[in-house]
Amino acid sequence: MSNAEQKDQVREQAREIIHGSRAHKNNRQLALWLGALVAGTILGWLGIPALNQLFNFIATVFTRLFQFIAVPTIALAVITTLSALGGKKETGRIFAHAVTYTLLTTICAAAIGLLLYLWIAPGNLPLELINQGTAAVPQKLEKVSYYEHFLSVIPNNILQPFLSGNVLSVMLIAAASGLALAFMPKTENREVLLKGIHGLEELLFTLIRALLWVLPVGILAFAAQLSSQIEAGVIVGAIGKYTLVILAGNLIQFFLVIPLFLAARGLNPLHVLRKMAPAIAVALFTKSSAGTLPVTLACAEENMHAHKQVSRFVLPICTTINMNGCAAFILVTSLFLMQNGGMELTLSGMIGWLFVAVLAAVGNAGVPMGCYFLTLSLMSSVGAPIGIMGIILPIYTIIDMVETAENVWSDSAVCAMTNHDLADELDDDDDNNEPALEV
Template sequence: MLFRTSRIHAAAATALSKVSGKGRAITATLYIGALIVGSLIGFAGNTDINAVMDFIATVFTRLFSFIAVPIIAVSLISTLANLSKNSKGGSIFAHTIFYTLLTTILAALLGAVLFAVIKPANVPAALSSSAADVVTKYESLSYLEHIQNIIPNNLLQPFVAGNVLSILLVAAAFGLGIATMKESKNKEALISVISGFQELLFILIHWLINILPLGIMAFTAQLVTQLEAGIILGGLATYFGVVISSNLIQMFVILPLILLLKGLNPIKIARGMLPALAVALFSKSSAGTLPVTMASAEDNLHVDRRVSRFVLPICTTINMNGCAAFILITSVYLLQNAGIEIGFSTLLTWVFIATFAAVGNAGVPMGCYFLTLSLVSSMNIPVTLMGIILPVYAVIDMIETSLNVWSDSCVANIVNKTMQGKLPEEA
């Protein structure tokens, strides 16, 4: 029977779901306390303590990455394998793609509008040699090569390299292959093993969430230390303002409006997704945040696990609102600095280029930066300015990743509400 649930899983689901208001308040207090302590440690500037904070932050980053890679594959394989032709798998996928493209296009369009209105000033022509050196080794990258690298040449390569798009492709192929197998003991055993492994991963995820305040403290201390070193905006102030403004408006205005139109409470959803948003902000990796995103959606907002474990791995890979805005604004800014006049047709063209380029981005730290660099260099656009943008990208990357995870959360909750009453009952 589809989506059968063992007694062990039922007990675990009961224990891990329906977090009380008091429990959420305690969790929020711990997060706030971690932020305060981490900030104080960062401002103190003690070298030895900062080294410990860097160590803890690195450990957490590695642990989330360790779990994220298999959870993407296992969740998608398990969901697709359990979807029969009579189920609503096709409908879930269609709604996921629709809202992913909708939110991503809106993000790119918003970036274009803000660029046209604010008109960021050009950077002085004299670029430091160090800025040129930063991008030299990336200028030869081809965007077509980036797409080509999605196709794996062996089974283990995507998992070893952490190539999220390749993992998604392999998982989709395996999941659909299992779904088309004839009903047999072998198929049932295969699905049982995959489902069991999935539940094991979620137990590990919840263990990590329990000690998450320690990680947030370390991430905060690390960030404050980096910011104290100083970020010089100079002529990039208006460019920086356009990128950040587009992300914040998308985060606090556009996406909440979409939720309200669908009859959902954005404040309630934001509160439930707080652990994921916190991890996204500091880890700067939507793929690395995926385990917390899935757990938050299921435990705090009671999103159907068949929806969350299908929608969120896909969204983490292709739903890049922040990246779409960055690609458009940065690419057009590079064109403007190269002396090319930016008109309506140029901005409109880049809305679509940025949207589809963002879909191909990997949800890893600085993934959008290097994707943009390879994209514009393949179009023979001068890219030396990317070296000057790099010092401010750390802050941009944090906000972008938070926006990406917030958008993923919105899409998952919208699809979940759309599919209510349409999915078969779980046994």
């Protein structure tokens, strides 16, 4: 055997050892997360007031930390990726694949919601119940028009979107800045600016790794918080058929439609799901796909071994535009409200609302209750009985959890399919950049 062959064999053995070690570490980490989930559920169900207060405090701390990291993560990931890819043909292809898969999965989610709505056919609610629900609708939000929602996306101040957590505005600023860096003259000032931005990104990813290390404590608190709420009867299903349509649609999209998309592209859905399970679990409890982005990035790069050019470009974009669960919620809830308001619902009209829901979902930010407030604004503009939104509010916690988990699962699938489609076209330069995030 020649020296070159021996070196190749040694390198291959080293890769196998590294991958085996990572697999063992990932399995151990997943077991730890599942243990924290079970333990938190049991402790929350015990209903000990002092313990529940502690868990609520810890859950709030972790939620704030996710919010703190999420917005700059989106901005820096998009800026650095576009600054490197802006002038390359891969940029357009990555974006085209991500948007295509996003629109296809989102339309499927809304279509499933429409079919279930027609099949299960929720009835109308009593007028007095709707009037009672009006008091539960968040104040002033029913007066916000859908056009004002879109107008709020256009930033008039570079700092305000970051301070208010306006994810769509941050995305616009980051995309514009990244493309400007890609096409501006290659001067010394540009290089200094890029080095500073990359340094900030490395600092942020170091903070993310630290947060992921202590995340089992957060999972324990989130699970206990939810369990105590259920045990106390805070979360109840008041309108069964409507809730059934929403949840069944989400489950069909999660367990059937998205796996079919992956399988059609030659990917093993169970393999992708297992690799992305930590991010989906975090999404379930945080109810924010934007807040879950640091964990989603870590899972995609470390577990799924997605190319960083794909993961750090596709996932931040998907966090803001890939809203499968939101599209189904907007459509089904809008139809339910208009039906209760006595508005005529023809099949062609419903199909029209399907595309309205898809576009609205694409324009929604991945923040807690974003779909709820967006639907409220949309329905107030057409004169639907928004008092029903107050009736839906107590059960929206469960709906929001399932929707967010589905959204992050869809984000993961879009990233996996895009990475698979463009694997041969991307530069294999991961070793020259910062290390992948570790879960």
